[in-house]
Amino acid sequence: MTDLILTTFDWVPDMPRGYVRDLRVRWALEEAGLPYRVKSVPFRERGAEHFSHQPFGQVPWLTDGDLSIFESGAILLHLGERSDALMPADPRSRSEVIEWLFAALNSVEMASLPWALFKFAGDIAETPGRKHLDGFLKARLQHMEKVLAGREWLAGTFSVADILMADVLRLVDRFDGLAGYPACGDYVARATARPSFAKAYADQMAHFAAAD
Amino acid sequence: MTDLILTTFDWVPDMPRGYVRDLRVRWALEEAGLPYRVKSVPFRERGAEHFSHQPFGQVPWLTDGDLSIFESGAILLHLGERSDALMPADPRSRSEVIEWLFAALNSVEMASLPWALFKFAGDIAETPGRKHLDGFLKARLQHMEKVLAGREWLAGTFSVADILMADVLRLVDRFDGLAGYPACGDYVARATARPSFAKAYADQMAHFAAAD
Numbered sequence: 001m002t003d004l005i006l007t008t009f010d011w012v013p014d015m016p017r018g019y020v021r022d023l024r025v026r027w028a029l030e031e032a033g034l035p036y037r038v039k040s041v042p043f044r045e046r047g048a049e050h051f052s053h054q055p056f057g058q059v060p061w062l063t064d065g066d067l068s069i070f071e072s073g074a075i076l077l078h079l080g081e082r083s084d085a086l087m088p089a090d091p092r093s094r095s096e097v098i099e100w101l102f103a104a105l106n107s108v109e110m111a112s113l114p115w116a117l118f119k120f121a122g123d124i125a126e127t128p129g130r131k132h133l134d135g136f137l138k139a140r141l142q143h144m145e146k147v148l149a150g151r152e153w154l155a156g157t158f159s160v161a162d163i164l165m166a167d168v169l170r171l172v173d174r175f176d177g178l179a180g181y182p183a184c185g186d187y188v189a190r191a192t193a194r195p196s197f198a199k200a201y202a203d204q205m206a207h208f209a210a211a212d
Numbered sequence: 213m214t215d216l217i218l219t220t221f222d223w224v225p226d227m228p229r230g231y232v233r234d235l236r237v238r239w240a241l242e243e244a245g246l247p248y249r250v251k252s253v254p255f256r257e258r259g260a261e262h263f264s265h266q267p268f269g270q271v272p273w274l275t276d277g278d279l280s281i282f283e284s285g286a287i288l289l290h291l292g293e294r295s296d297a298l299m300p301a302d303p304r305s306r307s308e309v310i311e312w313l314f315a316a317l318n319s320v321e322m323a324s325l326p327w328a329l330f331k332f333a334g335d336i337a338e339t340p341g342r343k344h345l346d347g348f349l350k351a352r353l354q355h356m357e358k359v360l361a362g363r364e365w366l367a368g369t370f371s372v373a374d375i376l377m378a379d380v381l382r383l384v385d386r387f388d389g390l391a392g393y394p395a396c397g398d399y400v401a402r403a404t405a406r407p408s409f410a411k412a413y414a415d416q417m418a419h420f421a422a423a424d
Contacts, residue, residue, distance in 0.1 A: 129330030
């Protein structure tokens with residue numbers, strides 16, 4: 001088994017702490033019980049070496065032997081292929097995990113992250129575009145509410161799809177966006193009650209606190 | 213080999229024609245030379261059967277034997293695993309295709325689609341949130357410009373990652389958002405000049421026109 005190395009920033013401002021995407025990778029690694037090390041790159045000065053691993057100058061990336069992988073979705077899919085605890089190997093279950101993994105990112109987060117940008121900015125202007133964006137998120141949450149009212153986890157058993165979906169919904173919850181969606185709220189509570197989430201969260205907070 | 217069936221809407225308004233996401237799947241199927249059939253579901257009345265295949269009431273989905281797959285990213289990844297013309301099988305190339313496939317959806321489209329929502333709405337208000345959103349897209353395009361200035365395709369040879377990235381950037385181009393990014397514009401032109409794109413585009417337009 002090769003050495004897994006997760007790279008994240010050395011430091012970030014208070015606001016994103018607990019929400020930096022290395023959390024998703026830490027959570028998956030803890031669930032799978034895969035040993036790993038954490039390395040840091042400067043938040044303030046992002047050099048050519050950084051961009052060679054992550055072309056948008058973001059974090060995280062994961063190295064697994066001579067593979068270097070960016071994008072939290074790609075990293076979690078890669079880890080899912082290494083551990084049955086993250087993604088069952090039988091074709092039907094695997095397919096379900098993968099479609100929900102994409103749904104978390106491309107159907108829900110694509111609506112929720114821009115919505116959160118406006119919340120971060122304290123923007124309350126109700127312009128036509130803003131109404132579109134709010135309606136976009138609302139429609140997605142209404143559908144997720146129906147899905148989550150009927151099941152514990154997205155694809156039968158807990159998987160990388162739940163790590164992504166719960167992390168995406170957690171940011172909505174931070175800005176009270178789940179108030180009308182109790183099944184979504186319960187799902188986030190259920191997912192974040194897992195010891196692996198608690199460990200990942202505490203480790204991220206400690207990592208950034210150490211650089212203050 | 214099992215029968216591939218792509219399901220899309222029976223009809224859509226003029227505005228999204230040429231941009232409905234079944235295009236991505238048609239394009240991939242044409243590139244791979246995989247035979248497929250197209251089925252329709254009602255745009256106006258979306259029933260329980262529709263939601264059982266696509267929990268957000270959207271399209272497309274693909275059935276491959278007894279697998280039914282939603283999310284264009286998941287479908288393209290599935291097709292990539294069926295055809296070397298869409299995703300090389302060697303581990304390093306495969307990993308590169310997958311990370312760029314996620315980058316198209318989660319690093320670029322997550323900024324570009326909400327930006328396009330404001331354009332669709334004709335919203336010109338420069339609120340603080342809007343400035344965040346514009347800056348989010350601008351940063352992503354600046355990084356993509358550097359990447360695309362140095363390579364023909366994202367992961368060595370043409371792949372499903374290019375289908376997604378080109379389709380994502382094509383929507384930005386529709387609203388003149390690529391004006392300051394010539395390498396991105398050239399990339400979209402290069403990708404959409406492929407005969408498989410032309411076939412997929414013409415087929416989608418004809419499909420919706422037949423229902424008018």
